[in-house]
Amino acid sequence: MASPIEQFEIVPLVGGDSIVAITNSTVWMVIAATTATALLVFAMRGRALVPTRMQSLAEIFYEVIANMIRENVGSGGRKYFPYIFTLFMFILFCNVLGMIPGSMTVTSHIIVTFAMAAVVFIVVTVIGFMTHGLGYFRMFFPHGAPLWTAVILVPVELISYLSRPVSLSVRLFANMTVGHVLLKVIAGFVPLLGIFGILPFAFLIPLTILEIFIAVLQAYIFTILSCVYLHDALHMH
Amino acid sequence: MGDEPRRGVESDDFDRRLREAEAKARQRSGTEPTDRGRAEGMAVGLRIAVELAAAVVIGTAIGFGLDRWLGTKPLFLVVFFIVGCAAGFLNVYRTAQELDRRRRSQSERADGGPSRDGPSR
Numbered sequence: 001m002a003s004p005i006e007q008f009e010i011v012p013l014v015g016g017d018s019i020v021a022i023t024n025s026t027v028w029m030v031i032a033a034t035t036a037t038a039l040l041v042f043a044m045r046g047r048a049l050v051p052t053r054m055q056s057l058a059e060i061f062y063e064v065i066a067n068m069i070r071e072n073v074g075s076g077g078r079k080y081f082p083y084i085f086t087l088f089m090f091i092l093f094c095n096v097l098g099m100i101p102g103s104m105t106v107t108s109h110i111i112v113t114f115a116m117a118a119v120v121f122i123v124v125t126v127i128g129f130m131t132h133g134l135g136y137f138r139m140f141f142p143h144g145a146p147l148w149t150a151v152i153l154v155p156v157e158l159i160s161y162l163s164r165p166v167s168l169s170v171r172l173f174a175n176m177t178v179g180h181v182l183l184k185v186i187a188g189f190v191p192l193l194g195i196f197g198i199l200p201f202a203f204l205i206p207l208t209i210l211e212i213f214i215a216v217l218q219a220y221i222f223t224i225l226s227c228v229y230l231h232d233a234l235h236m237h
Numbered sequence: 238m239g240d241e242p243r244r245g246v247e248s249d250d251f252d253r254r255l256r257e258a259e260a261k262a263r264q265r266s267g268t269e270p271t272d273r274g275r276a277e278g279m280a281v282g283l284r285i286a287v288e289l290a291a292a293v294v295i296g297t298a299i300g301f302g303l304d305r306w307l308g309t310k311p312l313f314l315v316v317f318f319i320v321g322c323a324a325g326f327l328n329v330y331r332t333a334q335e336l337d338r339r340r341r342s343q344s345e346r347a348d349g350g351p352s353r354d355g356p357s358r
Contacts, residue, residue: 167290210275
């Protein structure tokens with residue numbers, strides 16, 4: 001029986017032991033980015049007033065993110081649409097392509113999710129300072145609280161702020177890893193149990209559907225939380 | 238010639254099936270757990286758990302780092318662990334508040350405005 005964590009192994013394909021080697025993870029990231037771009041470019045080629053099926057799909061993606069930004073970021077959020085949209089499409093395609101048997105789920109590596117969360121964190125913090133200048137430091141002290149409480153409140157708010165990239169990355173990473181390990185463990189029982197392997201096999205079907213839902217939902221949650229953080233940076237609570 | 242009545246029957250049949258499907262959809266959005274509902278429930282649970290843990294981890298890491306830097310072994314670790322826990326609860330509180338706000342605005346949209354609230358309470 002294959003080890004359940006074997007699927008997360010990084011295999012260098014080109015470049016050997018070099019730290020810039022092209023690995024299976026790199027390849028699947030490129031595939032995700034290419035598929036997302038190809039889908040959108042191909043689907044929107046017609047630019048029909050009455051959309052075809054593919055064009056409707058592309059328009060749904062656009063509308064979901066446009067609505068998300070309108071509701072969660074509010075005014076001034078429009079200009080960050082390209083970034084949020086790219087983030088959503090990339091994570092969505094990484095997660096969903098990871099559901100193909102034999103593929104690699106790049107979002108099941110914490111370094112990948114943490115890199116994306118760190119970029120969100122830095123971008124949001126820079127936007128906050130650009131919008132409010134040094135006044136952005138007021139973010140760490142609730143308006144109207146007595147001054148002496150700053151000793152307690154500032155560290156608490158600061159840690160709460162610093163924990164954002166951690167929670168953002170761990171959530172996506174944990175969801176993807178746990179789901180794939182679970183699928184692999186249950187699937188491992190199928191050949192072991194012989195004829196009774198039908199039972200775990202039957203259980204795998206709803207579990208796979210659940211995993212696909214989780215793949216889509218986690219991409220959505222990552223993006224919506226980025227929007228919420230962006231809102232905080234623009235409007236300060 | 239026989240086309241007219243049959244089309245009528247078909248559209249009746251369609252209306253009936255539409256009503257049934259709508260009733261089923263309404264039932265599904267209620268208590269019955271679906272795959273989508275399960276995924277959303279898990280997402281909410283994990284979100285709150287991770288929110289709490291992340292702040293505690295960050296707080297402890299800051300305390301540990303300060304102790305190593307200043308050589309005050311357990312002092313800052315203890316202080317920042319407690320501060321991290323407080324920040325964790327603050328995170329959970331804010332997450333819950335936000336989820337509540339979103340759920341409320343969603344159900345209001347589904348009911349067609351808050352006007353229905355009056356008699357039912």
